[in-house]
Amino acid sequence: MRIFKVLSICGSGTVTSTMVSDKVKEEMEARGLKVTTTTAKPTEALNLAKSGNYDLIVHTSPLPASDYGIPTLSSISCLTGVGEEEFFDKVEKILKELIK
Amino acid sequence: MLETLESIFDVFGAPILVPVIIIVIALILKVPIKRALMAGLYAGIGLQGFMLVLNSFTPIIAPVIQKMVENTGVELPAFDVGWQATSIVAFSTQPGMLFLAIGLILQTILFLVKWTDVFQPSDLWNNYSYAIWGSMVYFATNNMALSLGCMILLNLFSLLNAEIIARRWSTYYGYPNTTIIAMHNIEAAIFGIIFDPILNKLGFHKIKLNPQSLQKRLGVIGEPVTLGFFLGFLIGLLGNIAFLNKLESWGSILVVAVATSAVMGIFPKVAGIFSQAFIPITDAARKSTLKREKGKREWYLGINDAVGFGEPATLTSGLLLIPIMVIIALILPGNKVLPVIDLIALPFMVQGLVAIANGNMAKVIVNGAIWFSLGLYMCTYTAELFTNIATDIGISIPAGALLISSFNILSKPLMGLVFLAFLSQNPIFITIAVVAYFILWFLFRKNKTAIYDYLDRQAAKNSVDSVSEA
Numbered sequence: 001m002r003i004f005k006v007l008s009i010c011g012s013g014t015v016t017s018t019m020v021s022d023k024v025k026e027e028m029e030a031r032g033l034k035v036t037t038t039t040a041k042p043t044e045a046l047n048l049a050k051s052g053n054y055d056l057i058v059h060t061s062p063l064p065a066s067d068y069g070i071p072t073l074s075s076i077s078c079l080t081g082v083g084e085e086e087f088f089d090k091v092e093k094i095l096k097e098l099i100k
Numbered sequence: 101m102l103e104t105l106e107s108i109f110d111v112f113g114a115p116i117l118v119p120v121i122i123i124v125i126a127l128i129l130k131v132p133i134k135r136a137l138m139a140g141l142y143a144g145i146g147l148q149g150f151m152l153v154l155n156s157f158t159p160i161i162a163p164v165i166q167k168m169v170e171n172t173g174v175e176l177p178a179f180d181v182g183w184q185a186t187s188i189v190a191f192s193t194q195p196g197m198l199f200l201a202i203g204l205i206l207q208t209i210l211f212l213v214k215w216t217d218v219f220q221p222s223d224l225w226n227n228y229s230y231a232i233w234g235s236m237v238y239f240a241t242n243n244m245a246l247s248l249g250c251m252i253l254l255n256l257f258s259l260l261n262a263e264i265i266a267r268r269w270s271t272y273y274g275y276p277n278t279t280i281i282a283m284h285n286i287e288a289a290i291f292g293i294i295f296d297p298i299l300n301k302l303g304f305h306k307i308k309l310n311p312q313s314l315q316k317r318l319g320v321i322g323e324p325v326t327l328g329f330f331l332g333f334l335i336g337l338l339g340n341i342a343f344l345n346k347l348e349s350w351g352s353i354l355v356v357a358v359a360t361s362a363v364m365g366i367f368p369k370v371a372g373i374f375s376q377a378f379i380p381i382t383d384a385a386r387k388s389t390l391k392r393e394k395g396k397r398e399w400y401l402g403i404n405d406a407v408g409f410g411e412p413a414t415l416t417s418g419l420l421l422i423p424i425m426v427i428i429a430l431i432l433p434g435n436k437v438l439p440v441i442d443l444i445a446l447p448f449m450v451q452g453l454v455a456i457a458n459g460n461m462a463k464v465i466v467n468g469a470i471w472f473s474l475g476l477y478m479c480t481y482t483a484e485l486f487t488n489i490a491t492d493i494g495i496s497i498p499a500g501a502l503l504i505s506s507f508n509i510l511s512k513p514l515m516g517l518v519f520l521a522f523l524s525q526n527p528i529f530i531t532i533a534v535v536a537y538f539i540l541w542f543l544f545r546k547n548k549t550a551i552y553d554y555l556d557r558q559a560a561k562n563s564v565d566s567v568s569e570a
Contacts (some may be wrong), residue, residue, distance in 0.1 A: 002375060010409070011447065013368060014369060014375070015225070023379070039372060042410040059410075060407050061406065079404065080278055080401055081383075082276075082277075094262050
């Protein structure tokens with residue numbers, strides 16, 4: 001089974017990015033997808049994305065405008081609770097697209 | 101009964117007791133048992149991890165800072181260990197542990213009875229901000245009632261503070277119906293509001309700095325690990341300034357540089373693990389309260405300030421303040437604190453200011469420099485108490501060799517006044533503080549719409565990128 005690699009970004013690279021990555025992991029597992037996550041800061045995002053090691057970036061803090069080469073999705077709804085389901089739906093959809 | 105509690109605290113210590121309290125709170129909030137246990141474990145890991153790092157670091161940095169003070173006359177004996185370390189110290193004290201539960205209950209009730217329109221329990225993490233002041237009161241007076249009173253009053257004041265800036269924060273950062281509540285990051289906004297008309301008279305509202313272009317030039321300063329290296333190098337250099345011809349000195353300098361860099365890199369990772377302890381609790385608290393809150397009420401969900409960290413004006417003005425605050429700390433007479441680890445937290449600290457000034461970086465930088473400089477004095481004043489508490493919970497700080505502080509958490513001139521009132525144990529001062537709160541609460545509630553409109557108007561006066569304002 002394919003393991004998806006998600007990059008979770010937040011301002012400090014630790015607090016909210018960890019919270020989000022945990023939720024994504026759990027929720028995707030409940031939906032039958034295996035996910036591993038890494039947390040990082042916005043300034044590290046571009047380098048990590050270009051390394052080709054990640055399938056998706058989720059971020060609670062705005063990303064510097066750039067071409068990341070992989071889908072990016074705002075994960076702020078994980079913090080506010082508003083629109084959380086839709087966020088997870090989108091994540092699931094993006095990851096499933098990659099299997100094809 | 102109290103003695104039994106005391107001896108339990110002594111035997112088990114924070115890395116055991118805090119997890120237990122977290123597990124209990126989680127179970128009460130109906131978090132599934134497996135998640136509750138994991139939450140407790142994360143808390144224990146975070147606490148233990150922090151102690152491991154700091155106990156390895158202080159023996160390296162302490163003698164060098166001491167030499168620096170002796171040899172160069174740079175009177176900065178208090179080292180800023182950062183908000184992450186402070187949060188864990190705060191939660192490890194008796195008042196801190198109590199407030200985990202009491203704060204949650206208080207904040208939920210206040211929201212439900214509509215005393216406040218800000219729902220705070222969703223950012224449970226930031227309660228350490230009140231806990232640390234309460235701990236200092238308790239340490240100095242041994243009076244739990246005073247300590248609790250202090251924390252509760254601080255919580256009330258900062259809820260009011262959060263509610264004042266709520267609409268501005270929500271509008272500026274673009275997250276509907278949310279605001280930040282961390283006391284240590286919103287206090288400055290009060291000063292920002294008061295000082296705004298003066299800055300406008302000086303024409304500041306017409307200044308427009310471009311965040312993106314400034315950010316590119318800042319580069320290396322914005323990285324915690326390189327920043328840590330430079331500062332460690334500087335401290336090492338100043339500490340060994342009399343012996344630069346010796347090889348050992350350069351060894352010492354580089355060791356301190358790498359060690360400081362290591363702390364800047366590792367501390368946040370530990371904080372990340374620790375914060376996972378709070379996810380189940382905040383989720384549960386939020387879900388059960390939101391079920392009841394439907395309808396036309398204009399309310400704001402408290403969220404973690406990490407959300408606003410990356411916003412261009414916030415990040416840039418925060419980073420620009422880094423060299424500014426270091427220089428100010430070096431020259432400010434009577435200041436004894438060297439900001440180090442919390443320098444990278446400046447983008448957190450300015451969020452209140454940025455929201456009020458609508459992204460006007462010039463105003464943010466001026467307001468920040470003034471207010472945080474005042475804050476340095478509060479850090480200086482509390483350094484000894486704070487160091488004592490840290491030592492008490494098991495951080496090994498060589499006696500008399502090093503003082504510690506947190507530039508982010510303890511630099512609060514206004515909230516510090518409330519703290520001082522309780523510290524003095526003088527009933528008159530305490531009563532004044534309490535009465536002041538009720539008066540301000542009443543005034544705010546009565547004029548809420550007018551105040552919100554005023555803040556929006558003032559914000560609009562700042563020239564913005566795409567819209568030109570008269």
